[in-house]
Amino acid sequence: MKSLWYRSRSDARDDAEASRSLTMPVHTARPPLQQVLQRLALALVVLAVTTLIVYLDSGGYHDNADDGVDLLDSAYYATVTLSTTGYGDITPVSDSARLVNILVITPLRVLFLIILVGTTLEVLTERTRQQVRIHRWRSRIRNHVIVVGYGTKGRHAVETLVGQGVSKERIVVVDAQRKVADMAGDNGLVAVTGDATRSETLMRAEVRTAARVIVAPQRDDTAALVSLTARQLNRRATIVVAAREDENVPLLKQSGADTVITSSSSAGRLLGVAMVSPVVAGTLEDLMTLGSGLDLIERPVTAEEAGRSPRACADLVVAVIRGKDLLNYADPRLDVLRAGDRVITVSRPVQTEAV
Structure with a gap:
């Protein structure tokens, strides 16, 4: 959120332009079928919760077809309400039912619609997330x-x-x-x-x-x-x-x-x-x-190696970088290693134990 809040217009324009040619490391995403099933499950949960709320306060609703509102009627009302169809045959009449519609069922309707258009929102969110990642990368690299x-x-x-x-x-x-x-x-x-x-x-x-x-x-x-x-x-x-x-x-x-x-x-x-x-x-x-x-590597001289002959090192020293000079193993100036030197050695690769 900080990256979004503090971005100037020029930064946002540069990030949008860079996102066309910049490829960030890929994060592992869930399979598409799994995402669809998860959204479907959430939609059914919202529908079930709305049905239960209406059924518990069924006395506050009026059905034009008959006098009572049973569980099927509650599920029907929840379906047409969440989908914003609204036929009007079942309506809240009591103050408590209307208050519940305002404070509870309306937010559930919004949540249900968000789940239905989740794919589009996910695309927009992914674009924003991509631009935020690019902005953070550009500012920190x-x-x-x-x-x-x-x-x-x-x-x-x-x-x-x-x-x-x-x-x-x-x-x-x-x-x-x-x-x-x-x-x-x-x-x-x-x-x-x-x-x-x-x-x-x-x-x-x-x-x-x-x-x-x-x-x-x-x-x-x-x-x-x-x-x-x-x-x-x-x-x-x-x-x-x-x-x-x-x-x-x-x-x-x-x-x-x-x-x-x-x-x-x-x-x-x-x-x-x-x-x-x-x-x-x-x-x-x-x-x-x-x-x-065998690995040919460059590394700094350790504290134990300083003041000793290159031949005394555990690794085979083939050259030493001293300041701007490159001294090979046969150079007469290479009698002892000094602090600050960098050595080029032939060593065995480090083996790590499997966890």
């Missing part, structure tokens, strides 16, 4: 990760991020195809449908407050335009781009990319290694696939 392109590269990037502890709530997918964006929503991710080379699309993904942007489209020229647009909108974000050809790497870095991963050359090198030594290729695959056997 900070330091998130934007993944442009939810193809093979994008999906594996998301899986790796989630495996490294990044919450799905902090990942936003941008893709030009609505079907792909809906698939990302089914996987619990916020998705934006649109052309990522356009500023307005990245703005809907809240690129100004993003911490990292992963660009993984199908074409290198598209990747360059997306990188350029993202860098213009956010100067501090880390931008990682997937490229197909090595010759496009300088152009992508000039467009604002911090790191460029060449998929074709990387795959070619892995194929060459596999031909020479399949075991080495398998080990590299394990290192690149989180949770498959």
